[in-house]
Amino acid sequence: xxxxxxxxxxxxxxxGTSVKIECRSLDFQATTMFWYRQFPKKSLMLMATSxxxxxxxxxxxxxxxxxxxxxxxxxxxxxxxxxxxPEDSSFYICSARVAENSNQPQHFGDGTRLSIL
Amino acid sequence: xxxxxQPPSMDCAEGRAANLPCNHSTISGNEYVxxxxxxxxxxxxxIIHGLKNNETNEMASLIITEDRKSSTLxxxxxxxxxxxxxxxxxxxxxxxxxxxxxxxxxxxxx
Numbered sequence: 001x002x003x004x005x006x007x008x009x010x011x012x013x014x015x016g017t018s019v020k021i022e023c024r025s026l027d028f029q030a031t032t033m034f035w036y037r038q039f040p041k042k043s044l045m046l047m048a049t050s051x052x053x054x055x056x057x058x059x060x061x062x063x064x065x066x067x068x069x070x071x072x073x074x075x076x077x078x079x080x081x082x083x084x085x086p087e088d089s090s091f092y093i094c095s096a097r098v099a100e101n102s103n104q105p106q107h108f109g110d111g112t113r114l115s116i117l
Numbered sequence: 118x119x120x121x122x123q124p125p126s127m128d129c130a131e132g133r134a135a136n137l138p139c140n141h142s143t144i145s146g147n148e149y150v151x152x153x154x155x156x157x158x159x160x161x162x163x164i165i166h167g168l169k170n171n172e173t174n175e176m177a178s179l180i181i182t183e184d185r186k187s188s189t190l191x192x193x194x195x196x197x198x199x200x201x202x203x204x205x206x207x208x209x210x211x212x213x214x215x216x217x218x219x220x221x222x223x224x225x226x227x
Contacts, residue, residue, distance in 0.1 A: 006160070034214050043204075044161070044217040093160045095215070103149050103168070106215050108160035 003027055004096050006109025013084065014117055020080045021112045023094030029074035030096035034106070035067075038091040050077040084116045121205045126222040129199075135192040137221050139205030142186040147209045150181060152190045154201040155220070161204065164190065195225045 003026040011019050023033055031052045036044040048069055049057040056069035066088075068080040077096075081088055093111040098104045122140040129135040141150065151166040165172055165179045167188075172179045178191040192199055204220040 004160075032213060036217075043219055044155075046214050046216070049213060091158070095160075103166065105151060105163040105166055107163060108153075111158070111160045113158070 004094065004107045004109045006094050006112055008112060009110060010113045010115075012115045012117065015085050016083055017116075018080055018082045019084055019114060020078055021092055021094070021114075023077045023079070023096070023109055025075045025096045028096075028098045030077075030098075031074060032097065033071060033077040034095040035069065035077075035079050036093045036095065038093060038111075044093060048079075050079075052077075081114065084114070086116045089114055089116045121207060121218050123203075123205055123218065123221045125219065126224070128224050128226055129192075129195045131197060131225050131227050132194055135195040135199065135223055135225070137190040137192075137203050137205075137223060138187065139189070140187045141205070141207045144185050144207050145209065148207045149209070150179065150185075150188050151206045151208060151215065152177070152179065153204045153206065153215075154199075154223075155204070156198075156201040161217075164203075195223075197225050197227060199223065200225045 005024045005026050007022045033050040035047045037047050038044045046059050047062045050069045050071040052071045058064045071077040091111050091113050095106045095108045097106045149166050149168050152164040153161040155161045164176050167179045181188045202220040202222050204217050206215050
């Protein structure tokens, strides 16, 4: 089945550091990938939609200059949390779908737990 | 996407069938029903999806009512490893992203 790989699985760093998270589709090409954020005991919230070769689309309230998204190839999207602060600590999860405009399910990475000290 | 309503929590004895309900009374004709689960500290795992007919795979069965206003996910023989939050989501095939609700916390008891 379709596999989405996310790296790293866990990051602990100091306030003010920028952190890059990678999301790869391992056995399929994805023109669109999705980035979610999940706070403890809460559901997943969509942050942005990553579009290969073009700008990402951000959900309302998500700062595009804070969360930089790059989707340079059909198998890789990256999310960079710039100048991270403790309030950015969260579980970040990426997702991709095998085929656009179809009923095919989205597949998710295992998430990245970000802890800012 | 249509909203869904799920009970916040359920318990099930190990080895018994777990039946997780979902109401989606405002579902549109082109919207599919998807089920995912999330085990603690992992990304969501796809389980099954369907449009009108009942579906079965190696993980579970999906029963959709004739009027499509509700569905039930059935785990035939629950194990401790099935303890997770289960999300029922409705989405049109043309829609891009999945929108998650609160889900049902299923706890399988030994």
